[in-house]
Amino acid sequence: MAKLFRAVIMGPPGSGKGTISERIAQSFGLARLSSGDFVRENIAANTDAGVLAKTYIERGLLVPDHVMTRLLLPRLEEMTRHSWLMDGFPRTLAQAKALNSTCDLDLVISLNIPYETLKERLSDRWIHPASGRVYNMGFNPPHVQGRDDISGEPLIQHDDDKPEALVARLRHYKDVAKPIIDLYKSKGILHTFSGTETDRIWPYINSLLSTKIPSTSQTDTQRIPMP
Numbered sequence: 001m002a003k004l005f006r007a008v009i010m011g012p013p014g015s016g017k018g019t020i021s022e023r024i025a026q027s028f029g030l031a032r033l034s035s036g037d038f039v040r041e042n043i044a045a046n047t048d049a050g051v052l053a054k055t056y057i058e059r060g061l062l063v064p065d066h067v068m069t070r071l072l073l074p075r076l077e078e079m080t081r082h083s084w085l086m087d088g089f090p091r092t093l094a095q096a097k098a099l100n101s102t103c104d105l106d107l108v109i110s111l112n113i114p115y116e117t118l119k120e121r122l123s124d125r126w127i128h129p130a131s132g133r134v135y136n137m138g139f140n141p142p143h144v145q146g147r148d149d150i151s152g153e154p155l156i157q158h159d160d161d162k163p164e165a166l167v168a169r170l171r172h173y174k175d176v177a178k179p180i181i182d183l184y185k186s187k188g189i190l191h192t193f194s195g196t197e198t199d200r201i202w203p204y205i206n207s208l209l210s211t212k213i214p215s216t217s218q219t220d221t222q223r224i225p226m227p
């Protein structure tokens with residue numbers, strides 16, 4: 001069997017994790033895993049962990065580590081034969097340690113984007129809540145203003161994308177991400193990309209992955225559709 005490839009993408013809210021993950025999944029055939037999608041799937045399916053997670057999300061809180069790992073690790077065990085890229089997990093050092101004990105990561109991408117850029121992007125971010133599709137009124141606008149391209153349903157803006165909530169979210173990200181980044185740096189798997197435009201960062205990520213992902217795993221790996 002081809003060697004598998006496991007990667008994590010990290011970065012503050014608005015840094016382009018979703019946008020870049022989508023490009024990586026398409027270009028390299030990795031399964032794209034999103035912790036936010038797992039949480040929403042579990043809430044929709046009314047699993048025990050989903051019911052518990054919902055009580056935190058409703059209060060605008062992060063889901064506690066033990067609930068997150070209970071949600072995610074079994075899903076990762078189903079993926080033992082696939083290459084994947086994870087977005088949104090780990091978000092704490094405890095989660096990083098739990099992930100560590102389940103699998104060996106090959107690579108971590110960390111996005112380093114200036115605050116002003118994040119603020120501008122998020123104030124322009126619109127979301128289709130049912131699918132998680134993300135638009136930006138300048139960068140990738142929907143075909144019809146205010147409507148999802150596929151379903152035609154209305155787009156919404158998250159309250160926590162508003163500038164007043166953003167400062168606190170970014171400060172929180174820096175505090176919790178630092179030890180995780182240090183951990184991956186010490187393992188020699190961290191790659192940091194800085195800049196203000198995804199289109200300028202993408203070629204560097206693309207060429208890095210081209211050297212790291214075994215070409216056989218690009219064809220052997222089946223794309224796992226996410227809801």
Ligand SMILES: Nc1nc2c(ncn2[C@@H]2O[C@H](COP(=O)(O)OP(=O)(O)O)[C@@H](O)[C@H]2O)c(=O)[nH]1
Binds near residue numbers: 136196
């Ligand atoms: N103007 C601009 N917007 C971008 C760029 N890259 C991503 N975006 C938009 O910025 C917002 C945040 O990106 P997203 O991928 O959702 O970031 P995440 O929160 O890290 O997953 C979305 O509305 C994207 O469409 C860029 O280079 N320029």
Ligand SMILES: Nc1ncnc2c1ncn2[C@@H]1O[C@H](COP(=O)(O)OP(=O)(O)O)[C@@H](O)[C@H]1O
Binds near residue numbers: 013063091092
């Ligand atoms: N790794 C995680 N640790 C704790 N909570 C998480 C994690 N991933 C997702 N969540 C929870 O699920 C919610 C939705 O996640 P996500 O789609 O990544 O949205 P956002 O980028 O707005 O935080 C988060 O706001 C958080 O409550």
